[in-house]
Amino acid sequence: MQKRQFLNTVACAALALTAGNALAQDKFKIGLILPMTGPFASTGKQIEAAARLYMAQNGATVAGKKVELIVKDDTSAPDVTKRIAQELVVNDKVQVLAGFGLTPLALATAPLATQSKTPMVVMAAATSSITQASPFVVRTSFTLPQAAVAIADWAPNNGIRKAVTLVSDYGPGIDAEKFFKDRFTFNGGQVVDSLRVPMRNPDFAPFLQKVRDLKPDAVYVFVPSGAGAALMKQFAERGMDKAGIRLIGTGDITDDDILNSMGDVAMGVVTSHHYSTSHASALNKKFVAAFEKANPGMRPNFMAVGGYDGMRVIYEAAKATKGAGGEPLLNAMKGQIFESPRGPMFIDAQTRDVVHNIYIRKVERVNGQLYNQEFATLTDVKDPGKAK
């Protein structure tokens, strides 16, 4: 009697365990860590909206498993990103980590991806070296050197001989400065000064005054997504444009999310980047229409596209591995080639970094709204930061 009861209990426990396992295996979990509050909240909002759009369009099951998207706010603090990533891996047992709004957040998490063999899809951060911080990193955003080199080739052919660089003082800014300076100088241009502004709450005024005094043909700028509006406002207030100093940069400064609110000062600004909301392809028109329908009043920017394409890479890899995570999932991400709303792109199997077109664009008014209008294309640009 007692023995039978014991056996019964064991059988029940075993069943519960199996059921628990089956349940866990029935899900494919994506841990999406983003800055949803604080100064970089726009990046989090764009990426979350795009990830949800991808799921709405492509179904919430993959390889027979229900996809669970777990969105967490890291407030753009690296120690928080790392702690959340740890919880997602250990407690939630996510198959993949994704998001990473800024370089320091990605770098803080990379060692954990390596230790736990969890693929880590970087959808926003853009310092070249991030993919080298862990063999488990795959990137669907872009790299600053890709954009910087392109505008450094364009500028000397378009009347810009003397430039001052002005960048946010951290990873992507340092990349933006170095790769612009090297290429622009190689092309016969001269960088007369290189200024770095604090990453958080920057006051551009004293730096812009310095630029005014130096009287270059152009000031070349990198600031992270979201900070462009403040820069543009102070650029106008200082009368830089009237002093004949042109503004050029990577497309982060004319971020589509906020471009429309920048007003006339943004008109004619030339930048280089991998995505514009007005990219003229059928696929992009569909993407923008669906995004705007699902998120009234919001325009998808390059962050949204990094998130959307990141979900594509994850879904297709999960299909190939039948929902398994770890190294097989990572390997199934390498070499993926597809059409993105940005244009053609692929994940370089060797570097795990994105290869795509870089476009030269000019801010113009179209039907009463400001857009980055692409007018030249460099095709299949690899990260120049990997050549060294």
Ligand code: VNL
């Ligand atoms: C980074 C690069 C962040 C480019 C950005 O916006 C950006 C980064 C938040 O690597 O931290 O536009």
